[in-house]
Amino acid sequence: MLRRLRTPLLSAGGLAGAALVDRALTPKLSPLSSVSAAAGGIGSVAIFQYEICPFCCKVKAMLDLHGVPYETTDVNPLTKGEIKAWSGGYKKVPIAMLGGEQVNDSPVIVSSILDRMGSAGVLPPKELSRFRSAEALEWAKWSDEKLAVLLFPNITRSYGEALQAFGYVNNVPHFSTLDRLANQLIGSFAMWMAQGKIKKKYGIEDERAAVVGAINHWLDDGVGKREYAGGSEPNLADVAVFGALKAIDRTDAFREIMAETRVAPWYERMLARVQPGRACTSRQ
């Protein structure tokens, strides 16, 4: 069984092999049932996500920041029932449906949404260039490839911490009791079991020290003395790092990062900017 459970939720492979639970109780959700993003002028936007996925939270933070309405659907990490029938074999989240078009992979999703906002005149060309400057893109890549990788071992240090991270499944309305139990017990166990392997793969010795070091690097070299990395306004780098931290905001790891770094003021500024009440900042 462990072989089937070996790949973690927050890694590239995820829990694809752990589809042990019958998903008969999970309602079928249409990928096209998305809200109209009339205010954004860019067509409908639907995001298929895990609530604790840093890449998903990055995309949502970007939409929130720009006031673009969207719909989210939580994907069952064990069964992938919400995407299996139509995603063309793509098993990761986020997946975006933009005006009915499937877009995979968060950097591609972000870029595609920004392009649409640019074409629709929602974001003027100058602001678009500022938001995704070469430096902002570089830091966003760092957030995806370095920071996000560090989060997994931090939220799965013990079975208790993994359970804490997976606690969100109890608030997903369309998950059945069985879905919730299976994800809490099996999902958390699989993530906890995978922790050592991930640490080895990425050469992480002390996960807390590593993530605190990464956040300090962000504060010193990314944000510096400015309000945001983007200056007086956030840019894509701010959104990416904020999304990564927002994804784990229910965990001990998050509380320790807040206590042991000077990130809180910047994080609070970002939280205020992404407009609380939208999907990113309020639980479904």
Ligand SMILES: N[C@@H](CCC(=O)N[C@@H](CS)C(=O)NCC(=O)O)C(=O)O
């Ligand atoms: N490069 C992808 C990575 C996405 C990714 O690895 N997502 C994880 C969740 S955080 C996933 O879906 N893993 C597969 C799984 O859980 O089965 C992106 O940025 O969208």
